[in-house]
Amino acid sequence: MRILVSFIVGGLFGAGLLISGMTDTTKVQGWLDIFGDWDPTLAFVMGGAILPMAVAWRITTGRKPVLADQFPAPPEPKLGRNLVIGSTLFGMGWGLVGLCPGPAIASLSFAGWEGVAFLIAMLSGMLVTPALRMRLDQKPAAV
Amino acid sequence: MQSDWLLGLIGGGIIGTAAAILLLFNGRIMGASGIIGGLVDGSGRHDWTERAALIAGLLIVPAVMVAFGNGWETHLTDNWMIIAFAGLLVGIGTRLANGCTSGHGVCGISRLSLRGIVATAFYIGAGGLTVVLFKHVWGII
Numbered sequence: 001m002r003i004l005v006s007f008i009v010g011g012l013f014g015a016g017l018l019i020s021g022m023t024d025t026t027k028v029q030g031w032l033d034i035f036g037d038w039d040p041t042l043a044f045v046m047g048g049a050i051l052p053m054a055v056a057w058r059i060t061t062g063r064k065p066v067l068a069d070q071f072p073a074p075p076e077p078k079l080g081r082n083l084v085i086g087s088t089l090f091g092m093g094w095g096l097v098g099l100c101p102g103p104a105i106a107s108l109s110f111a112g113w114e115g116v117a118f119l120i121a122m123l124s125g126m127l128v129t130p131a132l133r134m135r136l137d138q139k140p141a142a143v
Numbered sequence: 144m145q146s147d148w149l150l151g152l153i154g155g156g157i158i159g160t161a162a163a164i165l166l167l168f169n170g171r172i173m174g175a176s177g178i179i180g181g182l183v184d185g186s187g188r189h190d191w192t193e194r195a196a197l198i199a200g201l202l203i204v205p206a207v208m209v210a211f212g213n214g215w216e217t218h219l220t221d222n223w224m225i226i227a228f229a230g231l232l233v234g235i236g237t238r239l240a241n242g243c244t245s246g247h248g249v250c251g252i253s254r255l256s257l258r259g260i261v262a263t264a265f266y267i268g269a270g271g272l273t274v275v276l277f278k279h280v281w282g283i284i
Protein backbone atom coordinates (compact mmCIF):
# COMPACT_ATOMS: atom_id res chain seq x y z
CA MET A 1 0.00 0.00 0.00
CA ARG A 2 2.81 2.42 0.89
CA ILE A 3 4.42 1.56 -2.43
CA LEU A 4 1.21 2.37 -4.32
CA VAL A 5 0.88 5.69 -2.46
CA SER A 6 4.51 6.48 -3.37
CA PHE A 7 3.85 5.78 -7.04
CA ILE A 8 0.70 7.94 -7.12
CA VAL A 9 2.51 10.76 -5.29
CA GLY A 10 5.39 10.56 -7.78
CA GLY A 11 2.91 10.70 -10.65
CA LEU A 12 1.09 13.73 -9.24
CA PHE A 13 4.45 15.40 -8.54
CA GLY A 14 5.49 14.84 -12.16
CA ALA A 15 2.17 16.05 -13.57
CA GLY A 16 2.36 19.16 -11.39
CA LEU A 17 5.91 19.94 -12.49
CA LEU A 18 4.95 19.56 -16.14
CA ILE A 19 1.73 21.63 -15.92
CA SER A 20 3.37 24.38 -13.89
CA GLY A 21 6.15 24.78 -16.48
CA MET A 22 8.96 23.82 -14.10
CA THR A 23 10.39 21.31 -16.59
CA ASP A 24 10.98 24.26 -18.93
CA THR A 25 14.43 25.58 -18.06
CA THR A 26 13.71 28.99 -19.62
CA LYS A 27 10.93 29.57 -17.05
CA VAL A 28 13.21 28.65 -14.15
CA GLN A 29 16.11 30.74 -15.43
CA GLY A 30 13.60 33.50 -16.22
CA TRP A 31 12.59 33.55 -12.55
CA LEU A 32 16.23 33.76 -11.45
CA ASP A 33 16.98 36.45 -14.05
CA ILE A 34 16.01 39.48 -11.99
CA PHE A 35 17.94 41.87 -14.24
CA GLY A 36 16.55 40.44 -17.47
CA ASP A 37 13.04 39.64 -18.62
CA TRP A 38 11.83 38.49 -15.19
CA ASP A 39 9.30 35.64 -15.17
CA PRO A 40 7.34 35.37 -11.90
CA THR A 41 5.78 31.95 -12.65
CA LEU A 42 7.96 30.06 -10.16
CA ALA A 43 6.65 32.19 -7.31
CA PHE A 44 3.10 31.09 -8.19
CA VAL A 45 4.22 27.45 -8.32
CA MET A 46 5.91 27.74 -4.93
CA GLY A 47 2.91 29.50 -3.41
CA GLY A 48 0.49 26.96 -4.88
CA ALA A 49 2.57 24.08 -3.51
CA ILE A 50 3.20 25.52 -0.06
CA LEU A 51 -0.51 26.13 0.62
CA PRO A 52 -1.76 22.49 0.69
CA MET A 53 1.43 21.45 2.47
CA ALA A 54 0.89 24.06 5.20
CA VAL A 55 -2.61 22.63 5.74
CA ALA A 56 -1.14 19.11 5.85
CA TRP A 57 1.39 20.10 8.55
CA ARG A 58 -1.52 21.52 10.59
CA ILE A 59 -3.37 18.22 10.35
CA THR A 60 -0.36 16.27 11.64
CA THR A 61 -0.50 17.67 15.17
CA GLY A 62 -1.77 15.05 17.60
CA ARG A 63 -2.32 12.47 14.85
CA LYS A 64 -0.53 9.55 13.22
CA PRO A 65 0.05 8.95 9.51
CA VAL A 66 -2.44 6.55 7.91
CA LEU A 67 0.25 4.05 6.90
CA ALA A 68 3.07 4.76 9.37
CA ASP A 69 3.76 5.00 13.10
CA GLN A 70 4.76 8.63 13.34
CA PHE A 71 5.30 11.85 11.46
CA PRO A 72 8.85 13.03 10.80
CA ALA A 73 10.21 14.93 13.80
CA PRO A 74 10.97 18.60 13.24
CA PRO A 75 14.62 19.01 12.21
CA GLU A 76 16.98 20.53 14.73
CA PRO A 77 16.94 24.26 14.06
CA LYS A 78 20.67 24.13 13.42
CA LEU A 79 22.07 26.12 10.54
CA GLY A 80 25.26 24.24 9.77
CA ARG A 81 27.98 25.06 7.33
CA ASN A 82 26.89 22.20 5.06
CA LEU A 83 23.42 23.69 4.66
CA VAL A 84 24.83 27.00 3.49
CA ILE A 85 27.62 25.62 1.27
CA GLY A 86 25.35 22.95 -0.20
CA SER A 87 22.49 25.33 -0.97
CA THR A 88 24.90 27.79 -2.59
CA LEU A 89 26.42 25.08 -4.82
CA PHE A 90 22.95 23.80 -5.69
CA GLY A 91 21.77 27.32 -6.57
CA MET A 92 24.75 27.81 -8.90
CA GLY A 93 23.99 24.60 -10.80
CA TRP A 94 20.27 25.39 -10.82
CA GLY A 95 20.97 28.82 -12.30
CA LEU A 96 23.36 27.47 -14.92
CA VAL A 97 20.90 25.05 -16.55
CA GLY A 98 17.52 25.63 -14.88
CA LEU A 99 16.98 22.08 -13.64
CA CYS A 100 16.65 20.80 -10.08
CA PRO A 101 16.36 17.11 -9.05
CA GLY A 102 12.56 16.70 -9.37
CA PRO A 103 12.20 18.19 -12.87
CA ALA A 104 15.40 16.38 -13.97
CA ILE A 105 13.54 13.07 -13.51
CA ALA A 106 10.15 14.36 -14.70
CA SER A 107 11.61 15.66 -17.98
CA LEU A 108 13.91 12.71 -18.65
CA SER A 109 11.57 11.15 -21.23
CA PHE A 110 11.59 14.21 -23.50
CA ALA A 111 14.78 16.10 -22.59
CA GLY A 112 17.02 14.32 -25.10
CA TRP A 113 20.68 13.49 -24.49
CA GLU A 114 21.11 16.74 -22.60
CA GLY A 115 18.63 15.58 -19.96
CA VAL A 116 20.31 12.19 -19.65
CA ALA A 117 23.74 13.82 -19.35
CA PHE A 118 22.48 16.16 -16.64
CA LEU A 119 20.98 13.26 -14.69
CA ILE A 120 24.21 11.22 -14.90
CA ALA A 121 26.24 14.20 -13.67
CA MET A 122 23.73 14.84 -10.87
CA LEU A 123 23.74 11.20 -9.74
CA SER A 124 27.56 11.22 -9.79
CA GLY A 125 27.55 14.29 -7.58
CA MET A 126 25.14 12.58 -5.19
CA LEU A 127 27.36 9.50 -5.13
CA VAL A 128 30.51 11.36 -4.05
CA THR A 129 28.81 13.61 -1.49
CA PRO A 130 29.01 11.28 1.56
CA ALA A 131 32.82 11.17 1.21
CA LEU A 132 32.95 14.92 0.66
CA ARG A 133 30.76 15.53 3.70
CA MET A 134 33.11 13.44 5.87
CA ARG A 135 36.08 15.57 4.81
CA LEU A 136 34.18 18.81 5.42
CA ASP A 137 33.06 17.66 8.85
CA GLN A 138 36.66 16.90 9.85
CA LYS A 139 37.72 20.48 9.20
CA PRO A 140 37.04 22.88 12.07
CA ALA A 141 34.64 25.66 11.18
CA ALA A 142 36.28 28.96 10.33
CA VAL A 143 33.56 30.92 12.07
CA MET B 144 1.69 35.39 -19.64
CA GLN B 145 -1.25 35.42 -17.26
CA SER B 146 -2.20 31.87 -18.21
CA ASP B 147 1.39 30.88 -17.34
CA TRP B 148 0.85 32.16 -13.81
CA LEU B 149 -2.47 30.33 -13.55
CA LEU B 150 -0.91 27.09 -14.79
CA GLY B 151 1.91 27.66 -12.32
CA LEU B 152 -0.58 28.01 -9.49
CA ILE B 153 -2.53 24.90 -10.56
CA GLY B 154 0.62 22.83 -11.12
CA GLY B 155 2.00 24.06 -7.81
CA GLY B 156 -1.24 23.03 -6.10
CA ILE B 157 -0.88 19.52 -7.54
CA ILE B 158 2.75 19.35 -6.33
CA GLY B 159 1.72 20.48 -2.85
CA THR B 160 -1.17 18.00 -2.78
CA ALA B 161 1.24 15.20 -3.73
CA ALA B 162 3.57 16.22 -0.89
CA ALA B 163 0.61 16.38 1.52
CA ILE B 164 -0.54 12.85 0.56
CA LEU B 165 2.96 11.43 1.10
CA LEU B 166 3.17 13.12 4.50
CA LEU B 167 -0.33 12.20 5.74
CA PHE B 168 -0.28 8.60 4.46
CA ASN B 169 3.35 7.46 4.57
CA GLY B 170 4.68 10.00 7.07
CA ARG B 171 7.44 10.98 4.67
CA ILE B 172 8.82 14.24 3.29
CA MET B 173 8.54 14.60 -0.49
CA GLY B 174 12.07 15.77 -1.19
CA ALA B 175 13.30 14.78 -4.64
CA SER B 176 17.02 14.97 -3.86
CA GLY B 177 16.66 12.95 -0.65
CA ILE B 178 14.55 10.24 -2.30
CA ILE B 179 16.95 9.90 -5.26
CA GLY B 180 20.14 10.42 -3.26
CA GLY B 181 19.20 7.74 -0.75
CA LEU B 182 19.08 5.22 -3.59
CA VAL B 183 22.38 6.41 -5.06
CA ASP B 184 24.51 6.34 -1.90
CA GLY B 185 22.74 3.41 -0.25
CA SER B 186 21.43 5.34 2.77
CA GLY B 187 17.84 4.61 1.69
CA ARG B 188 18.31 0.87 1.23
CA HIS B 189 15.66 -0.12 3.77
CA ASP B 190 12.79 1.52 1.88
CA TRP B 191 14.15 1.40 -1.65
CA THR B 192 10.91 0.01 -3.11
CA GLU B 193 8.94 3.08 -2.01
CA ARG B 194 11.63 5.41 -3.33
CA ALA B 195 11.78 3.56 -6.64
CA ALA B 196 7.96 3.61 -6.94
CA LEU B 197 7.86 7.37 -6.42
CA ILE B 198 10.61 7.95 -8.98
CA ALA B 199 8.81 5.64 -11.43
CA GLY B 200 5.63 7.72 -11.11
CA LEU B 201 7.61 10.94 -11.45
CA LEU B 202 9.18 9.63 -14.66
CA ILE B 203 6.26 7.77 -16.26
CA VAL B 204 3.32 10.15 -15.78
CA PRO B 205 5.03 13.13 -17.50
CA ALA B 206 6.19 10.76 -20.26
CA VAL B 207 2.58 9.69 -20.90
CA MET B 208 1.34 13.29 -20.77
CA VAL B 209 3.99 14.40 -23.25
CA ALA B 210 3.13 11.49 -25.56
CA PHE B 211 -0.52 12.56 -25.68
CA GLY B 212 -0.08 16.30 -25.43
CA ASN B 213 2.10 18.75 -27.23
CA GLY B 214 4.19 21.83 -26.72
CA TRP B 215 6.32 20.59 -23.84
CA GLU B 216 9.95 21.46 -24.21
CA THR B 217 12.81 21.68 -21.72
CA HIS B 218 14.87 24.22 -23.72
CA LEU B 219 17.99 22.73 -22.11
CA THR B 220 21.34 24.13 -23.21
CA ASP B 221 23.35 21.85 -25.51
CA ASN B 222 26.66 22.96 -24.00
CA TRP B 223 27.77 19.64 -22.51
CA MET B 224 30.40 21.23 -20.28
CA ILE B 225 27.81 23.46 -18.64
CA ILE B 226 25.42 20.50 -18.30
CA ALA B 227 28.06 18.27 -16.66
CA PHE B 228 29.30 21.01 -14.32
CA ALA B 229 25.78 22.08 -13.33
CA GLY B 230 24.67 18.47 -12.80
CA LEU B 231 27.58 17.85 -10.44
CA LEU B 232 26.82 21.07 -8.53
CA VAL B 233 23.13 20.17 -8.17
CA GLY B 234 23.95 16.62 -7.04
CA ILE B 235 26.59 17.60 -4.50
CA GLY B 236 24.81 20.75 -3.31
CA THR B 237 21.41 19.19 -2.65
CA ARG B 238 22.88 16.21 -0.79
CA LEU B 239 25.23 18.37 1.27
CA ALA B 240 22.36 20.67 2.20
CA ASN B 241 20.01 17.70 2.68
CA GLY B 242 17.35 19.09 0.39
CA CYS B 243 16.37 20.89 -2.77
CA THR B 244 13.43 22.90 -4.08
CA SER B 245 10.85 20.31 -3.02
CA GLY B 246 12.31 19.29 0.37
CA HIS B 247 13.61 22.60 1.70
CA GLY B 248 11.38 24.82 -0.43
CA VAL B 249 7.91 23.27 -0.48
CA CYS B 250 8.02 20.96 2.58
CA GLY B 251 10.37 23.09 4.72
CA ILE B 252 8.88 26.53 4.25
CA SER B 253 5.33 25.23 4.72
CA ARG B 254 6.22 24.08 8.27
CA LEU B 255 8.14 27.33 8.83
CA SER B 256 11.41 25.43 9.24
CA LEU B 257 14.33 27.80 9.69
CA ARG B 258 16.62 25.41 7.81
CA GLY B 259 14.24 25.29 4.85
CA ILE B 260 13.87 29.06 4.71
CA VAL B 261 17.64 29.70 4.96
CA ALA B 262 18.45 27.01 2.38
CA THR B 263 15.88 28.46 -0.04
CA ALA B 264 17.27 31.97 0.43
CA PHE B 265 20.78 30.72 -0.36
CA TYR B 266 19.93 28.65 -3.44
CA ILE B 267 17.71 31.33 -4.94
CA GLY B 268 20.36 33.96 -4.17
CA ALA B 269 23.16 31.86 -5.65
CA GLY B 270 20.98 30.99 -8.65
CA GLY B 271 20.13 34.62 -9.31
CA LEU B 272 23.76 35.69 -9.02
CA THR B 273 24.83 32.86 -11.33
CA VAL B 274 22.33 33.89 -14.02
CA VAL B 275 23.44 37.52 -13.75
CA LEU B 276 27.14 36.64 -14.05
CA PHE B 277 26.94 33.91 -16.68
CA LYS B 278 24.23 35.52 -18.81
CA HIS B 279 24.58 39.27 -18.53
CA VAL B 280 28.23 39.75 -17.54
CA TRP B 281 30.03 36.92 -19.34
CA GLY B 282 27.39 35.92 -21.89
CA ILE B 283 28.13 32.20 -21.51
CA ILE B 284 24.54 30.95 -21.06
